[in-house]
Amino acid sequence: MKNHFDMSLEDMKSYGYKIVDLIAEHWNSIQTKKPFAEPKTRDDLDKIFLEAAPEQPTEANKVLDFIVENVLPNSTYTMHPKFYSFVPGPSNFISTMADTLATGFNIFSGGWLVSSAAAELEIVTINWLLKMFNFPIKQGGGIFTSGGSMANLTALVTARRIKCGDDFSKAVIYLSDQAHSSNIKAIRILGFKKEQIRIIPTDFEFRIGINKLKNAIAKDKLEGLQPFCFIANAGTTNTGTVDPLHEIADICEDENIWLHVDGAYGGAAILAKKGQRMLRGIERADSLTVDPHKWFFQPYEIGCLLVKDASWLSGTFSEKPEYLRDVEGNESEINFYDYGVQLTRRLRALKFYTSIQTYGLAAFRDAVTYNIELTEKVEEHLRNSKVWEVVSPATLAVINFRYHPINENLEEKVIDELNQKISQRVMETREAVFVTTILNKQIVLRMCLINPKTTFEDVFDTLTNCEQYGKEILNSLKTT
Ligand SMILES: *Cc1c(COP(=O)(O)O)cnc(C)c1O
Secondary structure, eight states: OOOTTOOOHHHHHHHHHHHHHHHHHHHHHGGGSOSSOOOOOHHHHHHHHOOOOOSSOOOHHHHHHHHHHHTGGGSOOTTSTTBOSSSOOOOOHHHHHHHHHHHHTTOOOSOTTTOHHHHHHHHHHHHHHHHHTTOOTTTOEEEEESSHHHHHHHHHHHHHHHHHTTOOTTEEEEEETTSOHHHHHHHHHTTOOGGGEEEEOBOTTSOBOHHHHHHHHHHHHHTTOEEEEEEEEBSOTTTOOBOOHHHHHHHHHHHTOEEEEEETTTGGGGGSHHHHHHTTTGGGOSEEEEOTTTTTOOOSSOEEEEESOHHHHHHHHOOOOGGGGGGOOOTTSOOGGGSSSOSSOOOTHHHHHHHHHHHOHHHHHHHHHHHHHHHHHHHHHHHTOSSEEEEEEEETTEEEEEEOOTTSOOOHHHHHHHHHHHHHHHHHHTSOBOOEEEETTEEEEEEEOOOTTOOHHHHHHHHHHHHHHHHHHHHHHHHO
16 A cells, blocks of 8 residues: 655655744734634635545645635634733743644653653653642642643542542532632533532622631531532632632631642742732642643643642542553653543643743743733723723733723713723724623623733723723714
8 A cells, every 4th residue: 555644854844844934924923913813604614614525635735725824814813912811822932842843753641651751751840830839749749731621620530539439429519609610610520419519609809708618618517518629719710819728728627628729820920929929828729720821821732730649649540451551660650641531642741841941930930920010000000091990900910990981970781881892892903802701790891911922002002992992982872
Protein backbone atom coordinates (compact mmCIF):
# COMPACT_ATOMS: atom_id res chain seq x y z
CA MET A 1 0.00 0.00 0.00
CA LYS A 2 1.12 3.51 -0.70
CA ASN A 3 1.22 5.51 2.54
CA HIS A 4 -0.79 8.55 1.59
CA PHE A 5 0.12 10.36 4.83
CA ASP A 6 3.80 10.67 3.92
CA MET A 7 5.13 14.05 2.83
CA SER A 8 8.58 15.03 1.65
CA LEU A 9 10.78 17.00 4.02
CA GLU A 10 10.48 20.10 1.80
CA ASP A 11 6.69 19.85 1.66
CA MET A 12 6.42 19.43 5.43
CA LYS A 13 8.64 22.43 6.01
CA SER A 14 6.90 24.74 3.58
CA TYR A 15 3.47 23.75 4.93
CA GLY A 16 4.67 24.16 8.51
CA TYR A 17 6.31 27.53 7.86
CA LYS A 18 3.10 28.77 6.35
CA ILE A 19 1.27 28.00 9.58
CA VAL A 20 3.99 29.54 11.75
CA ASP A 21 3.84 32.67 9.58
CA LEU A 22 0.08 32.86 10.04
CA ILE A 23 0.38 32.60 13.80
CA ALA A 24 3.25 35.10 14.13
CA GLU A 25 1.50 37.60 11.86
CA HIS A 26 -1.69 37.24 13.87
CA TRP A 27 0.20 37.98 17.10
CA ASN A 28 1.89 40.93 15.48
CA SER A 29 -1.26 42.51 14.04
CA ILE A 30 -3.97 41.63 16.55
CA GLN A 31 -4.50 45.32 17.43
CA THR A 32 -5.50 46.13 13.86
CA LYS A 33 -8.21 43.45 13.80
CA LYS A 34 -11.70 43.49 15.21
CA PRO A 35 -12.03 41.23 18.24
CA PHE A 36 -15.59 40.13 17.59
CA ALA A 37 -16.38 37.88 14.65
CA GLU A 38 -19.27 38.92 12.47
CA PRO A 39 -22.28 36.99 13.80
CA LYS A 40 -23.26 34.19 11.40
CA THR A 41 -26.16 31.80 11.52
CA ARG A 42 -25.95 28.04 11.25
CA ASP A 43 -27.41 28.40 7.74
CA ASP A 44 -24.69 30.87 6.71
CA LEU A 45 -21.96 28.50 7.87
CA ASP A 46 -23.63 25.37 6.47
CA LYS A 47 -23.45 27.03 3.08
CA ILE A 48 -19.71 27.38 3.47
CA PHE A 49 -18.78 24.14 5.20
CA LEU A 50 -21.46 21.48 4.91
CA GLU A 51 -20.55 18.60 2.61
CA ALA A 52 -19.98 14.87 2.79
CA ALA A 53 -16.46 13.77 3.77
CA PRO A 54 -14.54 13.79 0.48
CA GLU A 55 -13.19 10.44 -0.70
CA GLN A 56 -10.55 12.06 -2.90
CA PRO A 57 -7.64 14.31 -1.83
CA THR A 58 -7.41 18.06 -2.18
CA GLU A 59 -4.15 19.96 -2.43
CA ALA A 60 -2.91 20.75 1.10
CA ASN A 61 -2.45 24.48 0.49
CA LYS A 62 -5.90 24.75 -0.96
CA VAL A 63 -7.47 23.30 2.20
CA LEU A 64 -5.32 25.59 4.33
CA ASP A 65 -6.34 28.65 2.30
CA PHE A 66 -9.98 27.71 2.75
CA ILE A 67 -9.47 27.53 6.52
CA VAL A 68 -7.65 30.86 6.60
CA GLU A 69 -10.49 32.41 4.68
CA ASN A 70 -13.42 30.85 6.53
CA VAL A 71 -12.48 29.52 9.96
CA LEU A 72 -10.05 32.06 11.40
CA PRO A 73 -12.09 35.21 10.62
CA ASN A 74 -15.27 33.58 11.93
CA SER A 75 -13.70 33.19 15.34
CA THR A 76 -13.73 35.78 18.11
CA TYR A 77 -10.27 36.69 19.33
CA THR A 78 -10.31 36.32 23.12
CA MET A 79 -6.64 37.42 23.09
CA HIS A 80 -7.57 40.83 21.63
CA PRO A 81 -6.87 43.81 23.94
CA LYS A 82 -10.48 44.94 23.55
CA PHE A 83 -11.96 41.58 24.46
CA TYR A 84 -13.26 42.63 27.89
CA SER A 85 -15.92 40.03 28.58
CA PHE A 86 -16.21 36.57 30.15
CA VAL A 87 -12.62 35.62 30.90
CA PRO A 88 -10.21 36.79 28.18
CA GLY A 89 -7.59 34.36 26.86
CA PRO A 90 -4.51 36.56 26.44
CA SER A 91 -2.18 33.55 26.03
CA ASN A 92 1.49 34.10 25.11
CA PHE A 93 3.56 33.34 22.05
CA ILE A 94 6.22 31.12 23.66
CA SER A 95 3.58 28.80 25.10
CA THR A 96 1.79 28.76 21.77
CA MET A 97 4.92 27.41 20.12
CA ALA A 98 5.67 24.99 22.99
CA ASP A 99 2.15 23.59 22.65
CA THR A 100 2.72 23.17 18.94
CA LEU A 101 5.94 21.31 19.70
CA ALA A 102 4.16 18.97 22.13
CA THR A 103 1.60 18.24 19.42
CA GLY A 104 4.29 17.88 16.78
CA PHE A 105 6.04 15.12 18.69
CA ASN A 106 2.69 13.75 19.90
CA ILE A 107 4.15 13.17 23.35
CA PHE A 108 2.06 10.81 25.45
CA SER A 109 1.82 12.22 28.93
CA GLY A 110 0.11 9.40 30.79
CA GLY A 111 2.84 7.24 32.29
CA TRP A 112 6.40 7.55 33.52
CA LEU A 113 7.80 4.68 31.49
CA VAL A 114 6.54 6.04 28.18
CA SER A 115 7.66 9.65 28.62
CA SER A 116 9.57 10.16 31.83
CA ALA A 117 10.60 13.72 30.97
CA ALA A 118 6.95 14.65 30.37
CA ALA A 119 5.99 13.34 33.81
CA GLU A 120 9.04 15.03 35.35
CA LEU A 121 8.03 18.37 33.80
CA GLU A 122 4.55 18.00 35.22
CA ILE A 123 5.97 17.16 38.67
CA VAL A 124 8.31 20.16 38.55
CA THR A 125 5.72 22.69 37.35
CA ILE A 126 3.09 21.37 39.77
CA ASN A 127 5.71 21.89 42.50
CA TRP A 128 6.13 25.50 41.37
CA LEU A 129 2.40 25.96 41.79
CA LEU A 130 2.30 24.18 45.16
CA LYS A 131 5.01 26.54 46.39
CA MET A 132 3.20 29.61 45.04
CA PHE A 133 0.11 28.70 47.04
CA ASN A 134 1.99 27.57 50.13
CA PHE A 135 0.85 23.96 49.79
CA PRO A 136 3.16 21.25 51.18
CA ILE A 137 5.56 20.25 48.39
CA LYS A 138 6.51 16.84 49.70
CA GLN A 139 3.08 15.54 50.55
CA GLY A 140 1.06 17.70 48.19
CA GLY A 141 0.47 17.07 44.54
CA GLY A 142 -1.65 17.90 41.58
CA ILE A 143 -2.44 17.36 37.94
CA PHE A 144 -2.95 19.41 34.81
CA THR A 145 -6.39 19.03 33.28
CA SER A 146 -8.19 20.31 30.21
CA GLY A 147 -9.48 23.29 32.18
CA GLY A 148 -11.10 24.49 35.38
CA SER A 149 -14.28 22.48 34.86
CA MET A 150 -12.34 19.22 34.75
CA ALA A 151 -10.21 20.30 37.72
CA ASN A 152 -13.35 20.98 39.77
CA LEU A 153 -14.83 17.63 38.76
CA THR A 154 -11.60 15.85 39.69
CA ALA A 155 -11.58 17.63 43.06
CA LEU A 156 -15.15 16.68 43.92
CA VAL A 157 -14.69 13.03 42.99
CA THR A 158 -11.64 12.99 45.26
CA ALA A 159 -13.40 14.79 48.10
CA ARG A 160 -16.27 12.32 47.99
CA ARG A 161 -13.96 9.31 47.85
CA ILE A 162 -11.90 10.48 50.82
CA LYS A 163 -14.77 11.75 53.00
CA CYS A 164 -17.55 9.28 52.15
CA GLY A 165 -16.00 6.15 50.67
CA ASP A 166 -18.56 4.15 48.72
CA ASP A 167 -21.73 5.26 50.47
CA PHE A 168 -22.60 8.85 49.78
CA SER A 169 -26.35 8.54 50.25
CA LYS A 170 -26.32 10.94 53.22
CA ALA A 171 -23.60 13.26 51.91
CA VAL A 172 -24.35 16.98 51.54
CA ILE A 173 -22.32 19.51 49.54
CA TYR A 174 -22.36 23.30 50.01
CA LEU A 175 -21.57 26.09 47.58
CA SER A 176 -22.37 29.78 47.21
CA ASP A 177 -24.89 31.29 44.82
CA GLN A 178 -21.91 32.90 43.05
CA ALA A 179 -20.08 29.59 42.47
CA HIS A 180 -19.17 28.89 38.86
CA SER A 181 -21.65 26.74 36.93
CA SER A 182 -19.00 24.06 36.37
CA ASN A 183 -19.33 23.11 40.03
CA ILE A 184 -23.03 22.34 39.79
CA LYS A 185 -22.31 20.52 36.55
CA ALA A 186 -19.70 18.40 38.36
CA ILE A 187 -22.11 17.68 41.22
CA ARG A 188 -24.70 16.48 38.69
CA ILE A 189 -22.16 14.33 36.86
CA LEU A 190 -21.32 12.74 40.21
CA GLY A 191 -24.94 11.72 40.60
CA PHE A 192 -25.91 13.72 43.65
CA LYS A 193 -29.61 14.34 44.13
CA LYS A 194 -31.05 17.84 44.40
CA GLU A 195 -31.68 17.23 48.10
CA GLN A 196 -27.93 16.79 48.66
CA ILE A 197 -26.97 20.24 47.39
CA ARG A 198 -27.12 23.45 49.45
CA ILE A 199 -26.73 26.76 47.65
CA ILE A 200 -25.78 29.34 50.28
CA PRO A 201 -26.81 32.95 49.58
CA THR A 202 -24.10 35.62 49.42
CA ASP A 203 -24.12 39.03 51.10
CA PHE A 204 -24.28 42.43 49.36
CA GLU A 205 -20.60 42.10 48.45
CA PHE A 206 -21.17 38.66 46.91
CA ARG A 207 -19.35 36.76 49.64
CA ILE A 208 -20.73 33.65 51.24
CA GLY A 209 -22.87 34.33 54.32
CA ILE A 210 -20.86 32.60 57.06
CA ASN A 211 -23.78 32.47 59.45
CA LYS A 212 -26.03 30.99 56.78
CA LEU A 213 -23.42 28.32 56.10
CA LYS A 214 -23.15 27.44 59.80
CA ASN A 215 -26.92 27.20 60.10
CA ALA A 216 -27.22 24.96 57.06
CA ILE A 217 -24.53 22.60 58.36
CA ALA A 218 -26.09 22.43 61.83
CA LYS A 219 -29.52 21.69 60.42
CA ASP A 220 -28.22 18.93 58.16
CA LYS A 221 -26.36 17.30 61.05
CA LEU A 222 -29.53 17.32 63.16
CA GLU A 223 -31.25 15.47 60.36
CA GLY A 224 -28.58 12.79 60.36
CA LEU A 225 -27.01 13.91 57.10
CA GLN A 226 -23.25 14.11 56.41
CA PRO A 227 -21.90 17.54 55.42
CA PHE A 228 -18.79 16.53 53.46
CA CYS A 229 -17.64 19.34 51.18
CA PHE A 230 -17.75 23.09 50.78
CA ILE A 231 -16.77 24.86 47.58
CA ALA A 232 -15.34 28.33 48.26
CA ASN A 233 -14.68 30.99 45.63
CA ALA A 234 -11.25 32.57 45.21
CA GLY A 235 -12.29 35.11 42.64
CA THR A 236 -15.84 34.68 41.34
CA THR A 237 -16.22 34.99 37.61
CA ASN A 238 -18.89 37.69 37.95
CA THR A 239 -17.21 40.09 40.36
CA GLY A 240 -13.77 38.70 41.32
CA THR A 241 -14.98 38.28 44.90
CA VAL A 242 -12.99 36.09 47.30
CA ASP A 243 -14.91 34.34 50.07
CA PRO A 244 -13.58 34.76 53.66
CA LEU A 245 -11.25 31.78 53.37
CA HIS A 246 -9.90 31.68 56.93
CA GLU A 247 -13.38 31.75 58.47
CA ILE A 248 -14.53 29.06 56.08
CA ALA A 249 -11.44 26.94 56.74
CA ASP A 250 -12.13 27.17 60.50
CA ILE A 251 -15.64 25.84 59.99
CA CYS A 252 -14.45 23.08 57.67
CA GLU A 253 -11.80 21.99 60.20
CA ASP A 254 -14.30 21.94 63.07
CA GLU A 255 -16.87 20.02 61.05
CA ASN A 256 -14.52 17.65 59.21
CA ILE A 257 -15.63 19.07 55.87
CA TRP A 258 -13.46 19.02 52.74
CA LEU A 259 -12.60 22.54 51.64
CA HIS A 260 -12.36 22.88 47.89
CA VAL A 261 -11.36 26.34 46.68
CA ASP A 262 -12.29 27.24 43.12
CA GLY A 263 -9.56 29.65 42.09
CA ALA A 264 -9.98 29.01 38.38
CA TYR A 265 -10.40 32.69 37.77
CA GLY A 266 -8.67 34.42 40.69
CA GLY A 267 -5.98 31.98 41.83
CA ALA A 268 -3.30 33.50 39.62
CA ALA A 269 -3.60 36.74 41.59
CA ILE A 270 -1.27 35.06 44.10
CA LEU A 271 1.49 36.33 41.78
CA ALA A 272 0.75 39.93 42.82
CA LYS A 273 1.26 41.44 46.29
CA LYS A 274 -2.30 42.71 46.43
CA GLY A 275 -3.62 39.35 45.24
CA GLN A 276 -1.69 37.57 47.98
CA ARG A 277 -3.43 39.71 50.57
CA MET A 278 -6.83 39.02 49.08
CA LEU A 279 -6.23 35.29 48.85
CA ARG A 280 -5.11 34.88 52.46
CA GLY A 281 -6.20 31.50 53.77
CA ILE A 282 -6.11 29.80 50.36
CA GLU A 283 -3.28 27.60 51.67
CA ARG A 284 -5.78 25.95 54.02
CA ALA A 285 -7.77 24.35 51.20
CA ASP A 286 -7.76 20.57 50.83
CA SER A 287 -7.97 21.03 47.09
CA LEU A 288 -7.57 24.05 44.86
CA THR A 289 -8.49 24.62 41.23
CA VAL A 290 -6.42 27.08 39.23
CA ASP A 291 -6.69 27.61 35.50
CA PRO A 292 -3.45 28.46 33.71
CA HIS A 293 -5.32 29.14 30.45
CA LYS A 294 -6.88 32.14 32.11
CA TRP A 295 -4.69 34.47 34.18
CA PHE A 296 -1.42 32.54 33.88
CA PHE A 297 -1.56 33.56 30.21
CA GLN A 298 -1.43 30.05 28.74
CA PRO A 299 -3.19 29.01 25.52
CA TYR A 300 -6.16 26.61 25.81
CA GLU A 301 -6.34 23.93 27.21
CA ILE A 302 -4.68 23.79 30.61
CA GLY A 303 -6.38 23.72 33.98
CA CYS A 304 -4.89 22.47 37.21
CA LEU A 305 -5.93 20.80 40.44
CA LEU A 306 -3.69 20.99 43.50
CA VAL A 307 -4.25 18.86 46.60
CA LYS A 308 -2.73 18.80 50.08
CA ASP A 309 -1.97 15.11 49.85
CA ALA A 310 -1.12 13.48 46.53
CA SER A 311 -2.18 10.06 47.81
CA TRP A 312 -5.77 11.33 47.81
CA LEU A 313 -5.59 11.49 44.02
CA SER A 314 -3.93 8.12 43.52
CA GLY A 315 -6.32 6.60 46.09
CA THR A 316 -9.24 7.85 44.03
CA PHE A 317 -8.13 7.35 40.45
CA SER A 318 -5.69 4.46 40.26
CA GLU A 319 -6.92 1.26 38.73
CA LYS A 320 -4.49 -1.48 37.95
CA PRO A 321 -5.57 -3.06 34.69
CA GLU A 322 -3.53 -5.98 33.36
CA TYR A 323 -2.47 -4.21 30.17
CA LEU A 324 -0.66 -1.53 32.19
CA ARG A 325 1.22 -3.97 34.47
CA ASP A 326 4.52 -3.58 32.65
CA VAL A 327 4.58 0.18 33.10
CA GLU A 328 3.98 0.43 36.86
CA GLY A 329 6.99 2.27 38.28
CA ASN A 330 8.03 3.15 41.79
CA GLU A 331 6.03 5.70 43.72
CA SER A 332 8.10 8.82 43.12
CA GLU A 333 7.85 8.19 39.38
CA ILE A 334 4.31 9.35 38.89
CA ASN A 335 1.94 7.92 36.31
CA PHE A 336 -0.40 10.84 35.83
CA TYR A 337 -3.12 8.51 34.58
CA ASP A 338 -3.36 7.51 38.26
CA TYR A 339 -4.12 11.09 39.32
CA GLY A 340 -7.16 11.90 37.23
CA VAL A 341 -9.66 10.90 34.59
CA GLN A 342 -7.52 10.75 31.44
CA LEU A 343 -5.22 7.94 30.39
CA THR A 344 -3.95 9.37 27.12
CA ARG A 345 -3.01 12.97 27.82
CA ARG A 346 -1.23 15.64 25.84
CA LEU A 347 1.86 17.24 27.36
CA ARG A 348 0.30 20.33 28.93
CA ALA A 349 3.19 20.97 31.30
CA LEU A 350 5.52 21.86 28.42
CA LYS A 351 3.95 25.22 27.62
CA PHE A 352 3.73 26.19 31.27
CA TYR A 353 7.36 25.19 31.84
CA THR A 354 8.70 26.82 28.68
CA SER A 355 6.97 30.15 29.21
CA ILE A 356 8.02 30.50 32.84
CA GLN A 357 11.59 29.51 32.01
CA THR A 358 11.70 31.93 29.09
CA TYR A 359 10.00 35.00 30.52
CA GLY A 360 10.76 34.41 34.20
CA LEU A 361 8.14 34.46 36.95
CA ALA A 362 8.70 38.19 37.51
CA ALA A 363 7.18 38.90 34.09
CA PHE A 364 4.03 37.08 35.18
CA ARG A 365 3.95 38.95 38.49
CA ASP A 366 4.28 42.26 36.65
CA ALA A 367 1.50 41.38 34.24
CA VAL A 368 -0.95 40.33 36.96
CA THR A 369 -0.09 43.42 39.02
CA TYR A 370 -0.59 45.60 35.94
CA ASN A 371 -4.02 44.02 35.30
CA ILE A 372 -5.16 44.64 38.89
CA GLU A 373 -3.92 48.24 38.85
CA LEU A 374 -5.40 48.99 35.42
CA THR A 375 -8.83 47.89 36.66
CA GLU A 376 -8.45 50.15 39.70
CA LYS A 377 -7.57 53.03 37.40
CA VAL A 378 -10.70 52.32 35.37
CA GLU A 379 -12.73 52.37 38.60
CA GLU A 380 -11.29 55.76 39.50
CA HIS A 381 -12.16 57.08 36.06
CA LEU A 382 -15.74 55.80 36.35
CA ARG A 383 -16.17 57.25 39.83
CA ASN A 384 -15.10 60.66 38.57
CA SER A 385 -17.70 60.59 35.82
CA LYS A 386 -21.25 61.94 36.00
CA VAL A 387 -22.67 59.21 33.80
CA TRP A 388 -21.18 56.00 35.18
CA GLU A 389 -22.11 54.22 38.37
CA VAL A 390 -19.81 51.53 39.81
CA VAL A 391 -21.90 48.54 40.88
CA SER A 392 -19.10 46.24 42.03
CA PRO A 393 -15.64 47.76 42.57
CA ALA A 394 -12.41 46.66 40.88
CA THR A 395 -11.65 43.28 42.43
CA LEU A 396 -8.93 41.02 41.01
CA ALA A 397 -9.17 42.79 37.65
CA VAL A 398 -12.98 42.54 37.37
CA ILE A 399 -15.26 45.56 37.55
CA ASN A 400 -19.02 45.98 37.07
CA PHE A 401 -20.71 49.29 36.36
CA ARG A 402 -23.61 50.85 34.52
CA TYR A 403 -24.50 53.89 32.53
CA HIS A 404 -26.65 55.97 34.87
CA PRO A 405 -26.32 59.74 34.44
CA ILE A 406 -26.71 61.43 37.84
CA ASN A 407 -28.79 64.30 36.54
CA GLU A 408 -31.42 61.94 35.10
CA ASN A 409 -34.16 60.46 37.21
CA LEU A 410 -34.47 57.06 35.57
CA GLU A 411 -36.46 54.02 36.56
CA GLU A 412 -34.55 50.78 37.12
CA LYS A 413 -36.23 49.23 34.09
CA VAL A 414 -34.98 52.06 31.87
CA ILE A 415 -31.43 51.82 33.22
CA ASP A 416 -31.44 48.10 32.47
CA GLU A 417 -32.62 48.68 28.92
CA LEU A 418 -30.10 51.47 28.41
CA ASN A 419 -27.15 49.32 29.44
CA GLN A 420 -28.34 46.32 27.46
CA LYS A 421 -28.57 48.52 24.39
CA ILE A 422 -25.17 50.12 24.94
CA SER A 423 -23.63 46.64 24.96
CA GLN A 424 -25.57 45.74 21.80
CA ARG A 425 -24.30 48.86 20.03
CA VAL A 426 -20.69 48.06 20.94
CA MET A 427 -21.09 44.49 19.73
CA GLU A 428 -22.61 45.70 16.45
CA THR A 429 -19.46 47.72 15.76
CA ARG A 430 -17.39 44.60 16.62
CA GLU A 431 -14.71 47.01 17.93
CA ALA A 432 -14.85 45.47 21.40
CA VAL A 433 -16.38 42.46 23.10
CA PHE A 434 -18.29 44.01 25.96
CA VAL A 435 -21.37 42.28 27.34
CA THR A 436 -23.59 42.53 30.39
CA THR A 437 -24.12 40.40 33.44
CA ILE A 438 -26.74 40.51 36.18
CA LEU A 439 -25.93 41.60 39.72
CA ASN A 440 -28.59 42.11 42.37
CA LYS A 441 -31.20 41.88 39.61
CA GLN A 442 -29.64 44.82 37.76
CA ILE A 443 -28.27 44.58 34.23
CA VAL A 444 -24.69 45.80 34.45
CA LEU A 445 -21.69 46.06 32.15
CA ARG A 446 -18.73 43.93 33.17
CA MET A 447 -15.04 44.23 32.33
CA CYS A 448 -12.43 41.56 33.06
CA LEU A 449 -9.07 43.16 32.30
CA ILE A 450 -6.54 40.33 32.46
CA ASN A 451 -4.90 41.01 29.12
CA PRO A 452 -1.47 42.66 29.57
CA LYS A 453 -1.88 44.16 26.10
CA THR A 454 -4.99 46.10 27.17
CA THR A 455 -4.14 49.75 27.84
CA PHE A 456 -6.06 52.42 29.70
CA GLU A 457 -6.49 54.15 26.33
CA ASP A 458 -8.23 51.04 24.95
CA VAL A 459 -10.73 51.10 27.81
CA PHE A 460 -11.10 54.88 27.69
CA ASP A 461 -11.81 54.67 23.97
CA THR A 462 -14.52 52.05 24.47
CA LEU A 463 -16.10 53.95 27.38
CA THR A 464 -16.14 57.19 25.37
CA ASN A 465 -18.01 55.41 22.58
CA CYS A 466 -20.40 53.96 25.13
CA GLU A 467 -21.12 57.41 26.56
CA GLN A 468 -22.08 58.58 23.09
CA TYR A 469 -24.29 55.52 22.54
CA GLY A 470 -25.84 56.04 25.97
CA LYS A 471 -26.75 59.61 25.16
CA GLU A 472 -28.29 58.66 21.83
CA ILE A 473 -30.24 55.72 23.22
CA LEU A 474 -31.54 57.80 26.11
CA ASN A 475 -32.73 60.49 23.70
CA SER A 476 -34.50 57.95 21.53
CA LEU A 477 -36.16 56.42 24.61
CA LYS A 478 -37.42 59.85 25.65
CA THR A 479 -38.93 60.67 22.29
CA THR A 480 -40.82 57.37 22.02
C1 LIG B 1 -13.68 29.62 34.08
C2 LIG B 1 -14.04 29.09 35.41
C3 LIG B 1 -14.26 27.72 35.60
C4 LIG B 1 -14.27 26.73 34.47
O1 LIG B 1 -13.02 26.63 33.87
P1 LIG B 1 -12.88 26.14 32.34
O2 LIG B 1 -11.42 26.24 32.12
O3 LIG B 1 -13.67 27.11 31.52
O4 LIG B 1 -13.40 24.76 32.25
C5 LIG B 1 -14.52 27.29 36.90
N1 LIG B 1 -14.58 28.16 37.93
C6 LIG B 1 -14.38 29.49 37.77
C7 LIG B 1 -14.44 30.39 38.96
C8 LIG B 1 -14.10 30.01 36.50
O5 LIG B 1 -13.92 31.33 36.35
